[in-house]
Amino acid sequence: MAETAGGEGLLFLTDEQLRKGIEAMFFAYRGFTADPDRILEGMDYGRAHHRAIHFVHRSPGTTVSNLLSILGVTKQSLNRVLRTLIDDGLVRSEKGRVDARERHLFLTEKGLILERELSDAQRARMRAAYRAAGPAAVQGFRQVLEAMMDPEMRKQYNRLKEGG
Amino acid sequence: MAETAGGEGLLFLTDEQLRKGIEAMFFAYRGFTADPDRILEGMDYGRAHHRAIHFVHRSPGTTVSNLLSILGVTKQSLNRVLRTLIDDGLVRSEKGRVDARERHLFLTEKGLILERELSDAQRARMRAAYRAAGPAAVQGFRQVLEAMMDPEMRKQYNRLKEGG
DNA sequence: TTGGAAAGTCAACAAGGCTGACGTAAATTC
DNA sequence: GAATTTACGTCAGCCTTGTTGACTTTCCAA
Numbered sequence: 001m002a003e004t005a006g007g008e009g010l011l012f013l014t015d016e017q018l019r020k021g022i023e024a025m026f027f028a029y030r031g032f033t034a035d036p037d038r039i040l041e042g043m044d045y046g047r048a049h050h051r052a053i054h055f056v057h058r059s060p061g062t063t064v065s066n067l068l069s070i071l072g073v074t075k076q077s078l079n080r081v082l083r084t085l086i087d088d089g090l091v092r093s094e095k096g097r098v099d100a101r102e103r104h105l106f107l108t109e110k111g112l113i114l115e116r117e118l119s120d121a122q123r124a125r126m127r128a129a130y131r132a133a134g135p136a137a138v139q140g141f142r143q144v145l146e147a148m149m150d151p152e153m154r155k156q157y158n159r160l161k162e163g164g
Numbered sequence: 165m166a167e168t169a170g171g172e173g174l175l176f177l178t179d180e181q182l183r184k185g186i187e188a189m190f191f192a193y194r195g196f197t198a199d200p201d202r203i204l205e206g207m208d209y210g211r212a213h214h215r216a217i218h219f220v221h222r223s224p225g226t227t228v229s230n231l232l233s234i235l236g237v238t239k240q241s242l243n244r245v246l247r248t249l250i251d252d253g254l255v256r257s258e259k260g261r262v263d264a265r266e267r268h269l270f271l272t273e274k275g276l277i278l279e280r281e282l283s284d285a286q287r288a289r290m291r292a293a294y295r296a297a298g299p300a301a302v303q304g305f306r307q308v309l310e311a312m313m314d315p316e317m318r319k320q321y322n323r324l325k326e327g328g
Numbered sequence: 329t330t331g332g333a334a335a336g337t338c339a340a341c342a343a344g345g346c347t348g349a350c351g352t353a354a355a356t357t358c
Numbered sequence: 359g360a361a362t363t364t365a366c367g368t369c370a371g372c373c374t375t376g377t378t379g380a381c382t383t384t385c386c387a388a
Contacts, residue, residue: 142185150198228366237345
């Protein structure tokens with residue numbers, strides 16, 4: 001009654017519906033990270049390494065500072081992760097030619113292999129979920145997620161989505 | 165070409181589409197937690213406290229072991245969080261009547277106030293996202309998230325969704 | 329040539345996960 | 359009634375991943 005005030009189809013904006021959405025995000029994110037986490041446990045790596053690997057793969061040659069703004073962590077935190085990846089030969093860091101202060105990051109062959117393993121697992125779950133829900137649901141899924149992002153993050157997301 | 169092999173409308177299952185979904189989850193989850201995180205920083209609490217408060221509020225009188233299975237952490241980890249919440253008077257722990265080994269958890273007045281503040285902030289973002297995307301998108305959003313959960317988590321989610 | 333940006337590094341710390349071991353009270357089983 | 363199991367709490371120690379602060383090196387650009 002009170003909840004429907006204002007229109008016909010606004011039942012999806014009730015506190016109860018919003019709470020369900022919040023809990024769905026919580027439980028789904030657990031599933032979202034579960035498979036890569038399982039692969040990484042036992043190796044010396046964690047979720048932070050996965051994120052770095054993902055975005056270096058996504059934008060080969062990206063700089064450290066660009067990666068910082070995407071990941072939203074401090075350089076000290078990123079550096080610790082990047083350090084181990086470089087030392088272990090998964091990531092190659094190349095001094096910039098036009099601006100030699102910058103470091104451009106690439107996955108090595110070894111890095112590409114781990115990236116593939118991780119993203120295969122994560123995509124498999126995503127694919128199963130997409131297939132189960134269908135194309136229309138997927139479109140809605142993406143719409144709501146995009147609307148949920150901070151504007152700054154939405155920029156990052158769209159930059160990745162379109163550009164290289 | 166190769167991607168469309170097998171059907172007409174399967175373009176939403178390409179690796180590229182899946183990757184976009186993965187990145188959308190990553191960036192959206194940041195937004196999802198941003199507002200409560202902001203409220204909690206400065207207080208002595210963090211995201212773990214928020215989760216405990218949320219689910220105690222959601223299921224008043226729930227037991228410690230039930231909370232453990234929902235949150236998926238160890239009792240030592242939960243206990244550290246619960247301890248501070250009880251000591252600070254946000255959560256009340258009551259010895260069970262039918263089974264005195266169990267502890268039943270409730271939010272106090274003070275706990276309810278913080279819960280309200282946190283969930284108001286989180287719901288506000290969710291509401292804005294829902295409103296922007298519309299009811300059909302919201303339905304799809306929920307469908308994909310549910311399909312993404314581990315079966316065990318989906319059970320927990322549905323139990324909360326229906327029961328008390 | 330000098331100021332400031334980009335990157336890297338060291339040290340210290342905190343939150344919040346984890347394991348293992350142990351203790352206590354209460355319920356259940358034999 | 360004794361033994362076992364269950365629910366919970368706690369101590370100790372460890373790991374990952376985040377933080378701040380201070381400092382250095384490199385090097386572009388005014």
